[in-house]
Amino acid sequence: MPASNLLPDDRYFDPNPAQKEIALQLYERVKNLPLICPHGHVDPLLFADEKYRFPSPTKLLITPDHYIFRMLYSQGISLEEVGIPPLDGAPAVASDEEVWQTFADHFHLFRGTPTGMWLTQELHDVFGVTEKLTSQSAAAIYAQIDQRLQSPDFTPRRLYEQFNIEVLCTTDPATSDLSHHAAIRDSGWSGRIVPTFRPDAVVNLDAAGWRGQIDALSQVSGIDVGDYASFIQALEQRRAAFKEMGATAT
DSSP: OOOBOOOOTTTTSOSSHHHHHHHHHHHHHHTTSOEEEOSOOOOTHHHHSTTOOOOOHHHHHTTTOHHHHHHHHHTTOOTGGGTOOOTTSOOOSSOHHHHHHHHHHTGGGGTTSHHHHHHHHIIIIITOOOBOOOTTTHHHHHHHHHHHHTSGGGSHHHHHHHTTEEEEEOOEETTOOOHHHHHHHHHTOOOOEEOOEEOHHHHOTTSTTHHHHHHHHHHHHTOOOOSHHHHHHHHHHHHHHHHHTTOOOO
16 A cells, blocks of 8 residues: 655644644644745746746756755766756756656655655645655656646646735846736736845856846846946846836845
């Protein structure tokens, strides 16, 4: 009989009965409140295109997550085997299904880690996976998730609504033209997705691509950045544009 995931709500609470009772009382009061997400790395494109669909379980859950592929790489698994293409532009060696199988074969590495905890909860709560992810269950769980991703309820906008999110802040470079945020705003959708101003790439003078970032800043701001004063002026212009689009943080 396949091993199942049992995820009681109090699994992370202190085992002391008195503390657990208080924790459960507090949890019951807040568990249905809307989510306010002040920091995130979600691509606004996902919400700009109302028909956007996640491509596959692997491309959704594994290849974008550096916590996963760095753990696997530390155990001798090549990046190509987990779907990360080499720097020379050649395609990754493994298929999505093969990457998922490799991930499942080594899922035990994530026991007791935050990554393992949130992946297990994600599989259970979001995708309805009740069987533990193992080498033997990998293919069936992949197929189950892939089927869910084809459902009309699994577009980013529908998930935003199902998760009861009140506001989601993305992280955007100073050189972003914020076109995806503009598309979200102009679409009439009720979800609130706002940018966050992150100028790291234009202030890190040691970065190899810094000069190109300055050129991009000039282009998007309409200000020819040739000295410190014009640099500050361009940043002020972009910050004002971010604020106009709803940004509340840097």
